[in-house]
Amino acid sequence: MLTVGLTGGIGSGKSTVSDLFSNLGVPIIDTDLISHRLLEPDQSGYEKIVTHFGDKLLGKDQQIDRRQLRRVVFNDEAEKLWLEATLHPIIYQQTQQQIEQLKVTDYVIVVIPLLFETNFRALLDRILVIDCCPETQIRRLTARDHIDLNLARLMLAQQWTNQARLEQADDVIHNGSDLDIDLDQQVAKLHHKYLLLTA
Numbered sequence: 001m002l003t004v005g006l007t008g009g010i011g012s013g014k015s016t017v018s019d020l021f022s023n024l025g026v027p028i029i030d031t032d033l034i035s036h037r038l039l040e041p042d043q044s045g046y047e048k049i050v051t052h053f054g055d056k057l058l059g060k061d062q063q064i065d066r067r068q069l070r071r072v073v074f075n076d077e078a079e080k081l082w083l084e085a086t087l088h089p090i091i092y093q094q095t096q097q098q099i100e101q102l103k104v105t106d107y108v109i110v111v112i113p114l115l116f117e118t119n120f121r122a123l124l125d126r127i128l129v130i131d132c133c134p135e136t137q138i139r140r141l142t143a144r145d146h147i148d149l150n151l152a153r154l155m156l157a158q159q160w161t162n163q164a165r166l167e168q169a170d171d172v173i174h175n176g177s178d179l180d181i182d183l184d185q186q187v188a189k190l191h192h193k194y195l196l197l198t199a
Contacts, residue, residue: 002107002198003099003123004171007115008130009159011140013175013183014111017130020187021109029098030111031120034091039064048086067147074154088118096123106198116160116168126197128190129169131162133176 006021008014022028038045041062049057049064053072059065073080095110102108112120115127134156141152166172171193173186 001099001103001105002125002194004107004109004126004128004194005115005120005124006109006111006128006130007113007165008132008175009134009137009162009165010113010155011137011144012130012132013140013173014113014130017173017175017183017187018109018111020183021191024187024191026191027102027105027108028111029095029102029108031091031095032111032113034094035087036066038087038090039066039069045087045090049083052082052086067145070147070155071151074151074158080158084118092118092120092123095120099123107194114159116165126170126194127168128171128173129165130173130175131166132174134162136176 006014006018018028018030035045037043039049040046046064049069053069057064057068057072069083073083095112099108099110109128110120110124112118115121115124121127137156138149138152141147141155142149145152171190173183173190175183
């Protein structure tokens with residue numbers, strides 16, 4: 001089985017592209033979804049975060065306020081490093097388990113937003129990068145997550161640059177607003193390529 005790591009900067013279109021692969025019957029493992037589940041009240045990540053930060057990040061429903069958590073970690077490098085050191089090993093282990101469960105399929109897409117900032121490379125055979133200009137990413141991010149421009153820029157600045165990602169890519173999908181490129185066609189072409197690689 002081929003494992004393809006799908007990555008790109010925040011707001012680059014990872015969810016859209018992974019949905020297109022899913023529509024073709026390709027299994028998707030999304031590390032963001034794993035991360036979100038870890039923040040649920042009955043999960044180990046929740047307990048560790050509440051113990052570390054106290055209840056200041058909890059809403060009235062006792063759920064972790066992800067927006068508030070984001071603000072804290074993107075404005076304090078030490079807290080960001082603590083959160084990553086706490087959650088990433090658990091996310092890695094659960095991702096590895098899900099890959100093992102899918103061994104009978106031709107290939108799997110593993111969505112890893114911070115692929116290069118973490119040690120997840122060891123799980124993958126190929127890297128697929130979504131290329132998107134920073135201006136488009138910021139526009140999408142502020143509209144989607146209802147955050148201010150300064151936080152969006154700060155978040156983008158703490159990730160690898162598009163150029164650095166592209167230098168590590170085996171495959172690239174272009175998803176810029178100023179480009180008239182059909183994502184469906186790009187995904188279909190890569191789907192065919194990945195099936196040939198597993199034949």
